[in-house]
Amino acid sequence: MTADQIMEAQTMNADDAGRAYPVRLPGEGEGHQVPGPAERVAVDFEGPGAGVEELTWGQWSLWEAMTRHGSWMPLGGAKRLEAGVSVQDVAEELRYLVSRNPSMRTRLRFGPESAPRQELFGAGTVFLEVHDVAEDAEPDGTAAAVEAHYRHTPFDFADDWPVRMGVVRRHGELTHMVVVMCHLVTDAAGARVMLREVEARTTAPPEGMQQLEQARWQRSEAGRRQGGRALRYHEKLLTALAPQNAPGASDPRSPRYWTAEFRSRALRPAAGALARRTGATASTVLTALHAISLARVTGAHPVVMRPLVGNRFRPGLAEVVCMLTQPGLCVLDVADTTVDDAVGRVRRSVLSAYKYGYYDPRQLADLVDRVARERGPGFSVSCMFNDRRDESAAAPAAGPLTREQLRAARERSGFRWADRTDKPSERMFLTVEDEPDGILLRFAADTHHFPPALFEALLRGIENLAVRAALDPAATTGVTSTGKGR
Numbered sequence: 088m089t090a091d092q093i094m095e096a097q098t099m100n101a102d103d104a105g106r107a108y109p110v111r112l113p114g115e116g117e118g119h120q121v122p123g124p125a126e127r128v129a130v131d132f133e134g135p136g137a138g139v140e141e142l143t144w145g146q147w148s149l150w151e152a153m154t155r156h157g158s159w160m161p162l163g164g165a166k167r168l169e170a171g172v173s174v175q176d177v178a179e180e181l182r183y184l185v186s187r188n189p190s191m192r193t194r195l196r197f198g199p200e201s202a203p204r205q206e207l208f209g210a211g212t213v214f215l216e217v218h219d220v221a222e223d224a225e226p227d228g229t230a231a232a233v234e235a236h237y238r239h240t241p242f243d244f245a246d247d248w249p250v251r252m253g254v255v256r257r258h259g260e261l262t263h264m265v266v267v268m269c270h271l272v273t274d275a276a277g278a279r280v281m282l283r284e285v286e287a288r289t290t291a292p293p294e295g296m297q298q299l300e301q302a303r304w305q306r307s308e309a310g311r312r313q314g315g316r317a318l319r320y321h322e323k324l325l326t327a328l329a330p331q332n333a334p335g336a337s338d339p340r341s342p343r344y345w346t347a348e349f350r351s352r353a354l355r356p357a358a359g360a361l362a363r364r365t366g367a368t369a370s371t372v373l374t375a376l377h378a379i380s381l382a383r384v385t386g387a388h389p390v391v392m393r394p395l396v397g398n399r400f401r402p403g404l405a406e407v408v409c410m411l412t413q414p415g416l417c418v419l420d421v422a423d424t425t426v427d428d429a430v431g432r433v434r435r436s437v438l439s440a441y442k443y444g445y446y447d448p449r450q451l452a453d454l455v456d457r458v459a460r461e462r463g464p465g466f467s468v469s470c471m472f473n474d475r476r477d478e479s480a481a482a483p484a485a486g487p488l489t490r491e492q493l494r495a496a497r498e499r500s501g502f503r504w505a506d507r508t509d510k511p512s513e514r515m516f517l518t519v520e521d522e523p524d525g526i527l528l529r530f531a532a533d534t535h536h537f538p539p540a541l542f543e544a545l546l547r548g549i550e551n552l553a554v555r556a557a558l559d560p561a562a563t564t565g566v567t568s569t570g571k572g573r
Contacts, residue, residue, distance in 0.1 A: 115161060
C-alpha cells in the first residue's frame with residue numbers, strides 16, 4: 088500500500104478539521120466519552136532488542152487489513168479484580184508486560200518512503216489510568232465505559248504505545264482492570280502465551296524469533312525461498328479458476344455490511360465426534376462443514392476459502408507474542424461425496440494452505456490484482472475463516488452421542504443479528520469462538536454479494552450437517568458438481 092493509499096484510508100481528527108493523519112486510525116463505532124482519569128500513574132519500562140526494521144509478513148497482512156477497513160482493530164476487555172489488588176500491583180503487571188514483550192513497545196515509523204517501518208524501543212514510559220466510579224454509577228458500567236473509550240479513541244501508530252490500561256476504583260478499592268491493545272501486538276495464540284506468562288510471572292528470556300529477527304530472516308535466502316514457494320502455490324490456485332462464492336447482489340442493503348451470531352450447543356460435541364471418526368482436527372471439521380453449507384446455500388462450487396494460518400508450527404515461532412497470522416488459500420471440493428470423505432479432502436487442502444501460509448503479503452496482493460484483471464468481474468478470494476479456539480485446551484472426549492442428546496442441544500441453539508455498518512469488510516468472514524456451553528459462530532458479510540436471507544440458513548446448516556453426520560457415517564454433503572445440492 089502506498090503512502091497516498093494509506094492517507095486516503097484514514098479519517099481526519101474531528102478536533103482538527105482539514106488536517107489529515109496518515110498514521111492515525113479512527114476508533115470503533117461511535118465515540119464514547121468518560122470523565123478524565125482521577126490519576127495517571129507513570130510506569131517506566133525497559134527491555135532488550137531496540138532497533139528499526141521493516142514490517143514482518145504477519146504485520147504487513149494486518150496493516151493491509153487495518154488500512155483497508157479503516158480500523159486499528161483493538162483487542163482486549165475488562166475483568167473483575169480480586170479484593171485487595173492495589174494500583175501498584177496493576178502498575179507492576181503493566182511494567183512486566185511491556186518490558187517482556189517487544190511487540191508492546193513497538194511503534195511505527197513513517198517517512199517519505201511508501202512503506203511504514205517498525206521501531207522497537209528499549210525503554211520508555213506508559214501510563215496506567217485510575218478511573219473513579221461516580222456516586223450514581225456502578226463499577227461494571229464504569230469499566231464498560233472505559234473499555235469503550237479506549238476502543239473508540241483514535242489510535243496513532245507513530246506516537247501511541249499499542250496498549251491502553253486502566254483500573255476502576257470505588258471507595259478506594261479497585262474493582263476492575265481494563266486492557267485494550269492494538270491487534271499489531273499479537274494474534275490469539277500469542278495472547279494466550281502472554282496471559283500464561285503474566286500469570287506465572289515468567290522470568291526466563293522470551294522464547295523464539297522476535298519481530299526484528301523475523302523481518303531480517305524474511306529478507307534472507309531462506310526467507311526468499313519460502314516466499315517464492317508460497318507465491319507459486321497461490322498463483323497455481325488463483326489462475327486455475329475464477330471463483331465467485333456469493334450469489335451476487337440480489338438483495339443489497341444499507342448499511343452494507345451485516346453481522347450475525349449463532350450460538351450452537353450441538354456443534355461442539357457433533358464436530359468432536361466427526362473429528363474422532365475421521366482423524367481430522369475439530370478445526371478442519373468446522374472448515375469442511377462451513378464449505379459444505381456455503382456451497383449448499385449459494386450453489387457456488389468448488390468453494391474458495393482463506394483460512395487464517397497461525398504459523399506457530401514454524402521453527403522459533405511457537406511462543407512469540409506477536410502478529411503471525413496470515414490468510415491462507417485453498418480450493419475445497421465437497422461435491423458428490425459423504426461428509427466424512429469431504430472432511431478428508433478438506434484436510435489435505437488445508438494442510439497445503441498451512442504449508443504455504445507464510446509469505447510476503449505485498450507480493451500476493453500484486454498477484455491477486457493481476458489475476459483479477461485477467462478474470463474480470465466476479466473474481467473474489469474474500470471468503471475468510473478464522474477459528475480462534477484453543478484446541479489444545481479442548482475438554483476430554485465424551486461418550487457416544489445419542490440422537491436425543493443432540494436434539495436437546497440443538498433446541499438451545501440460537502441465531503441473532505449483531506451489527507450493521509458501512510465500514511468496509513470482507514465479502515464473507517466466519518469467526519469461530521469457544522463459549523462455556525457451546526460454540527459461537529460469528530458471520531459477517533457484504534450484503535451486495537451475500538443476501539441477508541442466507542445468513543441464518545448458512546449458520547444453522549453448519550450445525551445441521553454436523554449433527555446429521557455425527558449420527559450417520561454415510562451422510563452425504565448434499566452438494567453436486569453440476570449445481571446446487573439439496
